[in-house]
Amino acid sequence: MKARFLHCADIHLGNRQYNHDARYWDFSRAYRAVVDTALAERVDFVVLAGDLFHHRSVDPRTLGHAVGGLRRLRNAGIPVLAIEGNHERAYHSDQIGWMHFLADQDLLILLNAEVEGDAATAVLRPWDAQRRRGAYYEPKPGLRVYGLRYYGAGTSIAVERCAAALAAADRADVAYTIFTAHAGVEGVLDDKAGGLSPRQWAPLQPYVDYLALGHFHKPFALDNWIYNPGSTEACASNEAPWEPRGYFIVTVDSAAPRSEGEPKHSTRLGSNPKRAFRHLSFKLDQVTDPADLMARLTTFLERKAADLRAELGDYAGDERRRPVVELWLTGTLPFDRSALDIRAVEDRLGATLQPLIGAVKDFTQAAAYAVETDESLTRGQLERQVLSGLLSRDARYAEQSDAWAGLAIELKQLALRGTPPAELAEQLATLMAQIEVQPPNSA
């Protein structure tokens, strides 16, 4: 038995990332590219391992995009064998989701093993073309594809029950078995909890030649039987460097001579075209004050802009080629957060790199603001000590923190005495002038 198929997952149609139209279209374009590939490669079928859609409630335009791609495959005689991912699960188990709707339109075959209830064994029914329900389908004689929808925390038990059912099933005529599920493998992603351990997947291994996974957006292949193609567009900035990523093209030859432990297939991880996407990280630890921040940031961004133009060419005039740039501010913020002008940082990012989208994320830590106090002090002395302590942690006021504390207290007392605002402002100007003419550390 020979066959050829495309395995993809996590297309996330309808993801209007950063609330930007261009990003909405990027996700649809990535999907179209994968459909184009399936057609060009003349595969026998497509395995879609969950998360075709980004949202449970799909808008008409996004549904149109999904239907358009599925129709092209159907017209070419290429069935799509799919499962429900976590993003497209129906709201209630008794309602049908959009994936069921597509199955009812004969645009895809939506597989799911019955694992509910107390039975230790799943019920694996063949696809019923009338009811449009079933756990497995044979796109070619001798090639069987089983599917299990997203089960979250219940995945491990669901997999055990499927393995028990497969052990009991009559598989005499089955030369090659694919099992598709929307779940990851523990340890593949550092920061992503979840996923089954290789040991929890292992019960399936005696019966499954190709475990087609989705859910983790990072591509991986393990032990010649577990495969995950990764997302077709970056749903988060950390996904961008995971290249190649997008789909596997799998060629099966069940009868070819092979040595012990060698798989019945060969695989190629392909990469669909994607929007350029860069994640930059700027650490604030060297920064002294807001002006210094902007100066250092500008130097940093100019260097990155040169790198980006060397890599992508002159993209500024071509919206298709302009990258998404996410800038993360990290490290310790050496001044009060209210003085961190995110809009100014965004503007500088936009002017320097001319990205399609320039998003700034503030992950800075505030300097420690706990102040030690001496309980023998009077209320007035205590107030001055706390203020001075706080101001000494802000790089802009640290050198003359006592003088600034004195200024604040004086101003407060003037305000308490009912001094008119204009006079307060005048006093403030005078007091500030006094501080600024003094040399550092003389206060």
Ligand SMILES: [Mn+2]
């Ligand atoms: Mn996903």
